[in-house]
Amino acid sequence: MTLRPALATTLALALTVTLAGCIAPAAPTPEPEVSDGLAPFFEQGVDWTECGEGVDCATIVAPLDWEHPAMGSIELAVSRIAATGTARGSLLVNPGGPGGSGFDFVRDSIRYVASADLMEEFDLVGWDPRGVGRSSAVECLxxxxxxxxxxxxxxxxxxxxxxxTELEAAEAEYAAACARNTGPLLEFVDSGSTARDMNLLRALLGDEKLNYLGFSYGTFFGTMFAELFPERVGRLVLDGALDPSIGALDWFAVQMKGFDDALVAYLAFCVGQGNCPLGGTEAAARSTFTNLLDTVDAKGIESADGRALDSATLGFAIAAALYSEENWPALTSMFEEVAVGESFIAFQFADSYYGRGGTAEYDNNSFDVYTATLCLDDDFQGDEYDVRSGLDAIDAAAPLVGGYFAFDDYAHVEAACTAWPYAPKKQPGMYDAAGADPILVIGTTNDPATPYAWAKSLAGQLESGVLVTFNGEGHTAYGRSNGCIVETVDAYFIDGTVPTSDPNC
Incomplete structure (x- = not known):
């Protein structure tokens, strides 16, 4: 389910963070239905501190285990950019993952994603979900x-x-390291717990209902919130939606086919540009591409720091590039490099996906949270598949690049989660969010990471779901597609305008 942060909308920006004076705490919304054990969490104040130009930051405390709040607490790091006008409330934002930093997304990138109109009307708020980065974090290796x-x-x-056999042994060691280095938190980084954290954030921000913009895996957080708290749904936009009704293997197989479909679109682009390094026709390009992945393991191509560019890493790099149509020219350059035994661009794509900076340095823990959350959200331990049978199913669905990508993605998750020290969490029987206000579900027709069929399915499952289609390439739509999407989303958030039919942007 390689869904991680929405790469098409996340920008890598440098920011010097300085701490300054405190800002008056927000008044939490009274929560009469809260139990005595949870009351202290909903009654805490939020002390905002200036932490950058136009950015406020805070830390809130949430229960480790929402079912047993006496077990202890965790910290959640929150960032906020105040509305440029008179705020009508807060808009919570999550970039996806699981494992993406909403704190960084709002602090560093939201000005490049949200429209000026949206920023005028809402305080935009991001947070690192439990397990991520600045919040109480998962630690593995x-x-x-x-x-x-x-x-x-x-x-x-x-x-x-x-x-x-070799993979399963390595992943068992990885799972044990996560348990050893993270402690009790590792059992509670599931999406149900995150949805309950979102409800806490809503109350502490002073909002009666939650307004939310979720990308990629962030759409599952939003869907879970709507199912658990339908009466608290305000205006929710789920962009690059997941289908929560299908099993883990089906998710991976459909998603990997999505990357194959995106690759086919790229090959047509490459050939159409002329001088495509893979061939002069789409058939020739496909043949050359297949031969390249079939033979790269034997070529001995290495990075400058000695890492081998094998078929799994190359497949991973290609998939990372396919997240956005804007990457296609760089993908062409990558194939030119690989043809002459070079790997610089390939490792740039792979390293950016993993959050790897300098030599053996990782600037986030998204890979660990991605694994831990999937292990708790899906039943890899009890399903009928193992690594071998799962790869067979993916190979059949996605024979071009998806099968190679799966070596470093599906196979890792399947083996690690089978050895995971905690059982998966019980999920809702359905996701209809009965009684919730209208929810916009956005799907991009050739989205490689969250295929369009998932958005259609989710919109149909939600009692108040409204499908919005973006006809185009790449992962997610708002902030990177066209004016139609921006106008539709902004009108919904700002004026409460719900499309009477799919605008087919």
Missing amino acids: DGAAMDELLFGQWDNAYETKAWV
Whole structure:
């Protein structure tokens, strides 16, 4: 389910953070239905501190276990950009993942995503969900051990029985390290707990109902919130939606086919540009591409720091590039490099996806949270699939790039979650959010990471779901597509205007 932060809308910006004076705490919304054990969490004040130009930050406290609040507490890091006009309330934002930093997304990037009209009307608020970054965080491996897991070379060839055995042993060690280094938090980084954190944030921000813009896996957080708290749904936009009704293997297989579909669109673009390094026709380009991935393991291509560019890493780099149509020219340059035994661009794509900076340095823990959350949100331990049978299903659905991408994605998750020290959480029987106000569900027709069929399905499952289609390429739509999407989303958030039919942007 490789959904991580919405790369198409997240910008890598540098920001010097300075701390200044405090700002008056917000008044929490009274919560008469809260139990005595939870009351202290809903009654806490929020002390905002200036932490950058036009940015306020705060830390709130949430229960470790929402069902047993006496077990202890965790911290959630929050960032806010105040409305440029008179705020009508807060708009909570999450970039996806699971594992993406909403704190960084709002602090560093939201001005490049949200329209001026939206920023005039709402305080835009991001947070690091439990387990992520500045909040109480999941910790698994140090940088060198992470490099070995992600980029180290196996003793056995991919897809062989011996490789599966080797992988399962490595992932069991990884799962044990996550438990050892994270502690009790590791059991509670599921989406149900995050949805309850969102309800806490809503109350502490002083909003009777939640207004929310969720991208990618952030749409599942929003869907879970709507199912648990339908009466608290304000204006929710779920962009790049997940389908919560299907099992984990189906999610991966459909998603990997989405990357194959995006690759086909890229190959047509490459050929159409002329001088495509993969060939002069789409058929030739597809053949060259297939041969490249089939043979790259034997070529001995390395990065400047000695990491091998094998078929899994190359497949991962290609998939990362396919998140946005804007990356296609760089993808062409990458194929030109690989053809002559170079790997600089390929590792740029792979490293940016993993949050890897300098040598064996990782600037976030998104990979660990991604794994931990999927292990709790889906039943990898009890389903009928293992690594081998799951890869067979993915190969059948996505024979171009998806099957190679799955070596470092699905196979990792399947093996790690099978060995995970905590059982998956019980999920709702359905996701209809009965009684909720209208919810916009946005799908992009050739989105590689969250295929359009998922948005259609989710909009149909939600009792008040309204489908909004963006006809285009890339992952997610708001802030990176066209004026029709911006106008539709802004009118909904600002004026409460709900489309009477799909605008087909």
